[in-house]
Amino acid sequence: MTLAAPLAPTLPLIVAAALAGARSFGVPRRVADTLAIATSVTTTALSSSLLIGSTHGPIVYWFGGWRPLPHGIAIGVGFSIDPVGAGLAVLAGTLVTCSLVYSWHYFEDVEALFHTLLLVFLGAMVAFSLTGDLFDLFVFFELMSVGAFVLAGYRVEERGPLQGALNFGVTNTVAAFMILWGIGLIYGRTGALNMAQIGQTLAGRPPDALVAASFLLITCGFFVKAAIFPFHFWIADTHAVAPTPVCILFSGVMIELGLYAIARVYWMCFSGVLHVDAGEVRLMLVVIGSITALVGAVMCFAQHHLKRLLAFSSMSHTGIFLIGISLLSPLGLAGTAVYVLGHAGVKAALFLCVGILLNHFGTVDEVRLQGRGRRLPLVGILYGTGGLALAAAPPFGTFLGGDVISTAADRVGYSWIAVVTLASAILVGGAVLRSAVVVFVGTGRGFDAFYSTRLGDEEPEEPEVRRRLPVFMIAPAILLLVSGAVVGLLPGLASHALQAAAMFEDRSYLAASVLATGAHPPSPSSPAMPALALSDLYHGVGSALGALLVALVAIHRARIPRIIRSAAAPLLTAVHGLRTLQSGDASDYVTWIMVGAACVAIAFTFGLHL
Amino acid sequence: MSYLPYAVAIWLLVVGLYGVISSRNLIHMVVCLGVVQSSTYMLLLGVGYRFGAGAPIYYDVPLRTPAVDPVVQALCLTDVVVEATVMAVLLALCVQAHKRFGSLDPERLRPLKG
Amino acid sequence: MTARLRMALFLSSMAVVAAFTGWGAAQLPGFGRYPGPYGDVIDRVGVQQRRATDLVSAVNVDYRAIDTLGEEFILFTAATGVIVLLRAMRDERRRPDEEADPGRERPGTTDLIRAAGLPLATGIGLLGVYVLSHGQLTPGGGFQGGVVVACSPVVVFLAGERITVRRLPPTSALEVAETIGAGGFIAVGLAGLLAGAAFLQNIAPLGSTGSLDSSGTIAIINVVVSVEVAAAFLLIISEFLEQALIVRPTGGRGGG
Numbered sequence: 001m002t003l004a005a006p007l008a009p010t011l012p013l014i015v016a017a018a019l020a021g022a023r024s025f026g027v028p029r030r031v032a033d034t035l036a037i038a039t040s041v042t043t044t045a046l047s048s049s050l051l052i053g054s055t056h057g058p059i060v061y062w063f064g065g066w067r068p069l070p071h072g073i074a075i076g077v078g079f080s081i082d083p084v085g086a087g088l089a090v091l092a093g094t095l096v097t098c099s100l101v102y103s104w105h106y107f108e109d110v111e112a113l114f115h116t117l118l119l120v121f122l123g124a125m126v127a128f129s130l131t132g133d134l135f136d137l138f139v140f141f142e143l144m145s146v147g148a149f150v151l152a153g154y155r156v157e158e159r160g161p162l163q164g165a166l167n168f169g170v171t172n173t174v175a176a177f178m179i180l181w182g183i184g185l186i187y188g189r190t191g192a193l194n195m196a197q198i199g200q201t202l203a204g205r206p207p208d209a210l211v212a213a214s215f216l217l218i219t220c221g222f223f224v225k226a227a228i229f230p231f232h233f234w235i236a237d238t239h240a241v242a243p244t245p246v247c248i249l250f251s252g253v254m255i256e257l258g259l260y261a262i263a264r265v266y267w268m269c270f271s272g273v274l275h276v277d278a279g280e281v282r283l284m285l286v287v288i289g290s291i292t293a294l295v296g297a298v299m300c301f302a303q304h305h306l307k308r309l310l311a312f313s314s315m316s317h318t319g320i321f322l323i324g325i326s327l328l329s330p331l332g333l334a335g336t337a338v339y340v341l342g343h344a345g346v347k348a349a350l351f352l353c354v355g356i357l358l359n360h361f362g363t364v365d366e367v368r369l370q371g372r373g374r375r376l377p378l379v380g381i382l383y384g385t386g387g388l389a390l391a392a393a394p395p396f397g398t399f400l401g402g403d404v405i406s407t408a409a410d411r412v413g414y415s416w417i418a419v420v421t422l423a424s425a426i427l428v429g430g431a432v433l434r435s436a437v438v439v440f441v442g443t444g445r446g447f448d449a450f451y452s453t454r455l456g457d458e459e460p461e462e463p464e465v466r467r468r469l470p471v472f473m474i475a476p477a478i479l480l481l482v483s484g485a486v487v488g489l490l491p492g493l494a495s496h497a498l499q500a501a502a503m504f505e506d507r508s509y510l511a512a513s514v515l516a517t518g519a520h521p522p523s524p525s526s527p528a529m530p531a532l533a534l535s536d537l538y539h540g541v542g543s544a545l546g547a548l549l550v551a552l553v554a555i556h557r558a559r560i561p562r563i564i565r566s567a568a569a570p571l572l573t574a575v576h577g578l579r580t581l582q583s584g585d586a587s588d589y590v591t592w593i594m595v596g597a598a599c600v601a602i603a604f605t606f607g608l609h610l
Numbered sequence: 611m612s613y614l615p616y617a618v619a620i621w622l623l624v625v626g627l628y629g630v631i632s633s634r635n636l637i638h639m640v641v642c643l644g645v646v647q648s649s650t651y652m653l654l655l656g657v658g659y660r661f662g663a664g665a666p667i668y669y670d671v672p673l674r675t676p677a678v679d680p681v682v683q684a685l686c687l688t689d690v691v692v693e694a695t696v697m698a699v700l701l702a703l704c705v706q707a708h709k710r711f712g713s714l715d716p717e718r719l720r721p722l723k724g
Numbered sequence: 725m726t727a728r729l730r731m732a733l734f735l736s737s738m739a740v741v742a743a744f745t746g747w748g749a750a751q752l753p754g755f756g757r758y759p760g761p762y763g764d765v766i767d768r769v770g771v772q773q774r775r776a777t778d779l780v781s782a783v784n785v786d787y788r789a790i791d792t793l794g795e796e797f798i799l800f801t802a803a804t805g806v807i808v809l810l811r812a813m814r815d816e817r818r819r820p821d822e823e824a825d826p827g828r829e830r831p832g833t834t835d836l837i838r839a840a841g842l843p844l845a846t847g848i849g850l851l852g853v854y855v856l857s858h859g860q861l862t863p864g865g866g867f868q869g870g871v872v873v874a875c876s877p878v879v880v881f882l883a884g885e886r887i888t889v890r891r892l893p894p895t896s897a898l899e900v901a902e903t904i905g906a907g908g909f910i911a912v913g914l915a916g917l918l919a920g921a922a923f924l925q926n927i928a929p930l931g932s933t934g935s936l937d938s939s940g941t942i943a944i945i946n947v948v949v950s951v952e953v954a955a956a957f958l959l960i961i962s963e964f965l966e967q968a969l970i971v972r973p974t975g976g977r978g979g980g
């Protein structure tokens with residue numbers, strides 16, 4: 001067990017280095033593929049052992065053997081592994097494995113470097129999820145980012161990937177500076193970099209401007225990574241142009257890691273000092289999450305480039321995840337955890353379907369694909385089912401997660417959250433279903449120039465356009481979609497998530513375990529998972545039906561009476577205005593990041609008791 | 611004044627971000643990101659300084675001599691390498707952008723919108 | 725967004741953020757009054773524990789070695805990324821020898837420059853080796869030394885008359901060197917595991933304070949890191965130089 005902790009992140013790193021070096025000796029493609037898949041499977045297995053081992057208490061591993069000093073001062077870097085972090089590491093490993101399997105036939109021209117980059121990305125994600133040190137978090141955040149920049153710009157012979165990668169690079173680098181500023185400020189106060197030690201030093205004192213500024217900067221930096229409004233503008237550009245296996249990783253686990261970092265930093269470092277203002281913090285973050293969910297859903301519906309559509313749907317879901325986290329209760333966090341697991345499989349399957357379409361037809365534009373998908377009925381079924389899953393239909397994990405979040409919101413008096421999540425799910429599911437009907441059935445007009453993103457045809461991601469569905473492309477898609485359903489059906493998953501969330505949010509218990517100060521606060525409480533009521537099922541089914549309805553309305557919109565259409569015109573103008581904000585210019589994006597940070601700063605000034 | 615270094619750091623942050631926002635040349639934008647990164651160095655090193663203390667190098671100085679904080683200096687070293695390499699990747703993208711678009715003006719490379 | 729609207733939005737929000745951050749920074753203890761405890765602890769115990777007199781290196785390579793491992797891999801990934809991003813496209817070719825370009829006039833180098841180049845390159849190389857090997861004693865270390873060592877072949881390139889980019893150390897050798905550097909760091913860590921200690925624990929003999937072979941794995945890691953850093957920097961430099969000097973589009977017209 002103690003070996004799995006250092007090996008889980010470093011194994012992919014050393015294999016990545018070996019693959020890069022062996023490239024000079026002409027290692028055959030299949031050997032590199034096999035080695036990379038074997039490595040990611042092993043990493044997933046190691047992370048799973050960490051997940052199982054940490055259910056009863058955090059696993060603490062000190063690098064270099066530097067155990068903390070008796071009075072709770074940490075002098076080395078430690079991993080503090082709990083089920084939430086280990087679970088994300090397992091998710092990362094699984095998705096990287098799927099990406100590697102999908103790209104078995106892929107990228108014939110750049111030898112083994114794609115595998116190197118993916119393995120480094122995996123190692124960084126695993127270390128990011130396991131670490132208990134704030135600066136270590138930053139270092140692996142940067143490693144993740146650099147790998148992501150290169151992977152996003154991989155198809156650098158086209159213009160789109162260049163712009164997408166540049167926007168991604170500039171915005172996430174600004175985010176990294178903000179995080180580092182926050183770390184510097186909090187180090188100036190506490191003189192510590194270990195998150196548990198920071199939390200212990202800050203706890204019990206009243207919050208002041210320093211704590212608030214540090215929390216602001218760190219949170220806003222991670223908001224950029226997590227694609228929260230208005231820090232989200234990079235996500236559509238990047239997903240539109242990144243290769244399909246990379247999109248799976250970005251949507252499935254990378255942006256979720258941004259939210260994980262916020263939750264981790266809040267609970268381990270700031271909860272002791274900000275809990276006096278927990279209600280205000282909760283309100284602020286819930287509002288931000290709700291705005292993100294709704295804006296993402298609306299933008300999603302307005303796209304006809306399928307990858308951008310899915311990118312905005314990821315943004316909408318990230319808003320829902322943030323709502324779950326910001327309820328500041330174990331039940332909310334558990335709901336987010338379940339939702340993340342369910343969403344990852346479904347979103348990955350959808351991206352794989354879009355990748356198949358790209359390879360068969362050379363385009364992912366809904367308008368141009370109209371009706372052409374009739375040749376691929378299996379893909380159409382998968383894609384449509386994915387749309388239902390995004391609409392939070394039972395039995396998928398998305399339904400279960402959304403249900404738990406709504407229950408948690410009810411308990412703290414935020415019942416209106418259910419409306420927000422319902423509306424987002426309906427719009428997002430409706431968008432996917434609409435495109436499914438247009439592409440795979442052929443009825444209705446694809447969305448027209450009112451929503452114009454002239455991207456032009458994209459080059460297929462493979463040298464020749466395929467005529468048959470290769471197994472390596474369709475099998476992972478089926479498996480991932482099924483996993484989304486399994487997450488929703490697996491008995492006990494939700495209760496385990498709840499136990500994990502309760503441990504995650506118990507700062508004093510974790511700090512005592514990590515710093516080994518000898519004090520033994522009681523183990524975190526074990527709340528019970530509320531049972532699923534029949535009304536929740538109706539809710540889920542209603543959401544799916546709503547999505548279908550919305551999709552049909554959109555397809556047959558020419559038949560809507562003119563009166564209703566003119567009444568809706570101002571709404572459509574607002575949506576159009578929203579779309580013009582997505583200008584493709586990195587300077588605009590950075591401006592919006594600052595605007596967002598300023599709004600949160602103002603909210604902190606008046607909301608917190610500074 | 612005992613808060614001047616922090617004020618300088620904030621000024622660098624503002625100036626660097628101003629450069630990024632108003633930039634009409636991609637390479638200029640990347641270098642302005644470098645200016646923003648300098649602000650983090652000022653902050654970190656300023657936080658760790660102690661009046662009357664020497665460098666944390668004990669090669670020719672007796673032990674127990676007061677020294678400044680070596681941890682922030684180590685963090686700065688890490689930071690320098692990290693940001694330099696990120697800039698290398700961004701500059702490679704700029705080179706390719708110049709080849710593909712024929713221009714380094716961010717306004718001119720905009721196929722992705724909406 | 726128009727440029728003026730963008731500037732207005734930016735200036736107003738930056739003012740708010742800067743003011744808020746400044747307010748926060750004003751709650752710091754003040755310049756020159758570092759409160760500890762992390763730095764103080766390291767200052768007190770670092771020299772005895774690791775027989776290293778340069779505590780910054782000790783922190784970087786021993787106390788917080790996993791951070792340095794991540795940083796080294798960021799450099800590795802960036803070099804790999806530059807290779808990927810600047811790879812030959814289908815519509816480009818590499819001119820076999822840059823001297824065959826009729827339109828390009830290469831400024832010749834004079835005897836003076838060539839004469840100055842060799843001792844300069846040697847001196848820089850030696851300085852780099854000195855800096856990296858004395859990292860545990862005086863300011864220096866793997867990263868610093870590696871960067872200085874990387875400058876040495878570049879000086880040769882600049883001073884030489886007929887040295888082409890190709891004759892900077894060849895790319896394949898550099899990639900292997902990078903692998904040795906990056907993998908070597910992890911190997912040192914794994915050695916710790918194999919010896920029954922923690923990952924990246926300092927298990928090599930510590931020697932005596934102030935001597936060149938003191939502080940155990942710190943010296944070893946410095947060497948390994950410098951190999952990686954030098955190789956990565958040379959790779960990045962040679963990729964960019966190749967783009968400028970050798971890569972040309974087929975068909976004669978510039979791309980885009």
